[in-house]
Amino acid sequence: MVRSIIYKERLKTWRGWSALMFLNMAVMAYIAAETHSMFVMDHPEIVWYRVMYLGSVHFGSLRSIPLLTGALLGAAQFLPEMRDERFRLSLHLPVELHKVVTAHVAFGLFALGAILLTDMGILAVLTASYFPLEAVIMSLWTAAPWCLAGFVAYLGTALALLEPKYHLKAALIAVAIALSELYMYRTAPGSYRTILPILVLLSALLVPGVLLPAYRFRFRRLS
């Protein structure tokens, strides 16, 4: 049954996922062009100095993209389910509710992870072709919180769309925005490495958290 859910999710989100992957690749291509132009405009040692010591981020355009990707993927996956309450059909399958919802969320996290890992991979290769290894590591530590904000945005969107009551929807959106904002402080490049594990543990609470609105959605009284 879980395999069927995953097949259904694949069919449903394929177009949206491809569009988001395309958006991310377009941004990465822009970053590659921007990085190249930095080295055309200035001597390499000047660019190294700006990036490694003055805090200039050569991939700053990526900053909000994972967040946007996560929110849009969550919408692409759960908005169609909530239209005419189609998700009720899935929740009436002869499978426990938590397994159905977890399968949906796991699929979404995997799909999002594929896009964001591709971003990180391209960023690593791009940075390594212009900068020493230390700058590559610093770049990944800089981009990692942005990617994690993307996962929070995805889970927050799922949480808000599944919640049937509007005032609770608003409250859960506020919690998700507040949580994702913790990853988006404009600090020195690489400075999140010291607290990222704690933030990840905190954000991981969203995964089981998604089940509660689903229970409310499934077992609420319809007037």
Place this chain on the structure above:
Amino acid sequence: MRRISAASLILLIIAVSSIYLPMAYRKLFIPDTEKTHLLFSPVTKKFVYREQLIGDIPEEVRSKADDHHSEIAYGDQDGNYYGRLDFERMLPFIYSKNMDMLGLLPIEIDSRSFDIEEIKRGRQVMEMTPEKLRKHSTRPSVWPLLETDSGQARLVLPDDVFRMTDDRMEFVNADSNQVDRELTEKFTRALLKEGFSFPARSVNSRVTVLKPFDDGVFIVDHDYDVFHVKRVKGEPFVRKTSIDRDIKTRYVLVSENLRKVYHGLLIGQDGRAWLLGFDDYETIPLPLEGYNPDEMDLKILTDPLYVTATWSDETTIHGLAMDRSYRPVASFDHTMSRAADTRAKKIYRALFPFSLDLGHRRRGNMEISFRLGDRTAVVGIVAALTALLTVGSSIRKRRPKPYEIILVALTGLYGLIAVFLVDPER
């Protein structure tokens, strides 16, 4: 699963609230106040300070203010307040340009006359802050080694940076982004010849070209010997310094001041500090009682007559004035105005039983810390419990469950928000 899910959301909301609510309160009601500037007056032989006051401003301070900044107090260690101009007159070595414009230079102190040039020649400032230490710094572990004798008026960045690996000083060329084997070999050999023991513990330098000259880098080897390394006309200059291994050098703040009296400030593993002499690497101990380099800011101010050290945490600033032979002549501890317990702070402590503080020091690493409140928080907890039992019961049309009461009793306002938003019974 429903309970696990509810518990996760409750925990998450409590954590997020404990970050944002105290942060919002502080932004609204507890404004950031800069640290007090503590200085030693060579004229009065007393510590004087410039301080931004919070809370009630004494009438004496208000009356002395000669501009609209009546919250800025100029005081001394005996509790006297001054006007800005009188304050500057007590510090002719700091405000020398103003003194010169007012025609007050040359000035005679202790039977010696000082004109503006002599004051400039005798002045040096070194500032040590926690985020300069490797533990708190975000900078990558590669450094440029500038050409010390470039034959030009200004310093230029080299075409390469170096890193310290387990067995060599490795240079990476910026044009090719490849290891420069020849340069690596040359500098590694020079280090080994001087007795360098790999791997290095730390590399210390001032990475900028905006300095009057380049004093190279100080590399601490595995045995805690400190090596002074420079690039002179493309060739390695490596000198094993006489700095005692027992100091266990943790950090060298490289000064690069034209006086060329010190290379900089040296911090040991145990937090003690030394001045590092320029000609012979002599280490001059600074008796900075209670100084903790991981938590405190330190400033060393040298003027033609005194060396003054000031070090501070978030609430207290300490001052030690020494003569030019580094013998202590005066000391003073001062609780800064920013530590004052205002009404806003009292309400803060009553409202929030704990907080998760997320932030960073200047441009250092991000830090997260759990701060437990004090017993005043009982007020907020009782208010939250009352709200839960009265308003909460009427809104939700049911009595609170025992676990909800326990949660609010432990977390106060945060728990109240969480049980309202996450109501598994609904």
